[in-house]
Amino acid sequence: MIIRKLFRFENAHVVRNCSTRRCALSLHGHSYRVELLLTASRLDNAGMILDFGLLKGAIKELIDSWDHAACFWDRDDPEYIAFIQRHSERWVSVPVNPSAEQFSRVFFALVDAVLTATEFGNGEQGVSLDSVIVHETDTGYAQCWRDDAFSPDMGGPIALDQIVFSDAIREEWSDPHLWARVVDARKHGTALFCHPLPEQQVR
Numbered sequence: 001m002i003i004r005k006l007f008r009f010e011n012a013h014v015v016r017n018c019s020t021r022r023c024a025l026s027l028h029g030h031s032y033r034v035e036l037l038l039t040a041s042r043l044d045n046a047g048m049i050l051d052f053g054l055l056k057g058a059i060k061e062l063i064d065s066w067d068h069a070a071c072f073w074d075r076d077d078p079e080y081i082a083f084i085q086r087h088s089e090r091w092v093s094v095p096v097n098p099s100a101e102q103f104s105r106v107f108f109a110l111v112d113a114v115l116t117a118t119e120f121g122n123g124e125q126g127v128s129l130d131s132v133i134v135h136e137t138d139t140g141y142a143q144c145w146r147d148d149a150f151s152p153d154m155g156g157p158i159a160l161d162q163i164v165f166s167d168a169i170r171e172e173w174s175d176p177h178l179w180a181r182v183v184d185a186r187k188h189g190t191a192l193f194c195h196p197l198p199e200q201q202v203r
């Protein structure tokens, strides 16, 4: 079975080397919608794959980091990067050209890192991220499955430690070191988040 949770944010970018001139050479924005599709073959104590509410902690906070921000490829022209950093306090630097396709790979890697660093305590079993859909417009989206997220033909695994959030974004997090901790947990295979059983259970 698959469950789906939708997140939204507004973000600006330029997608270099793109065939469309408007897209390649002009800063422009999109109202993004990101769908997370999670799969499991068993249900938890509440008859769920995973409580939607549990996706509204670190995962929501990290996806919301893209909201009202400018995103740039870290290999873009240094003058352009410096301009964005000077004039927009919310920015995200990514190690890939920020197309819908690469965004779907970035969000797959990001969400997968949080989920694998989370211990669930309500009988959830074998929950995994099936795919991530990034809608750039009402008419265009990209969907990333696990193979795509790590595919050498698409640039290899996303280097999580090369996703950089500006200070203004990090200051809004419940923990300003949230992303560094997720990256570290991913690297060492350690648990970072824990969702214990609710205190009041219906027996």
Ligand SMILES: Nc1nc2c(c(=O)[nH]1)N=C([C@H](O)[C@H](O)COP(=O)(O)OP(=O)(O)OP(=O)(O)O)CN2
Residues within 6 Å of the ligand: 015, 018, 020, 023, 028, 098, 099, 100, 101, 136, 137, 138, 139, 140
């Ligand atoms: N495969 C992709 N194609 C394009 C991407 C992309 O990420 N992946 N991105 C762009 C631009 O960012 C562009 O702003 C969006 O393109 P498009 O869908 O053509 O946008 P419109 O607003 O013109 O959409 P309509 O609904 O067709 O009016 C370009 N291509």
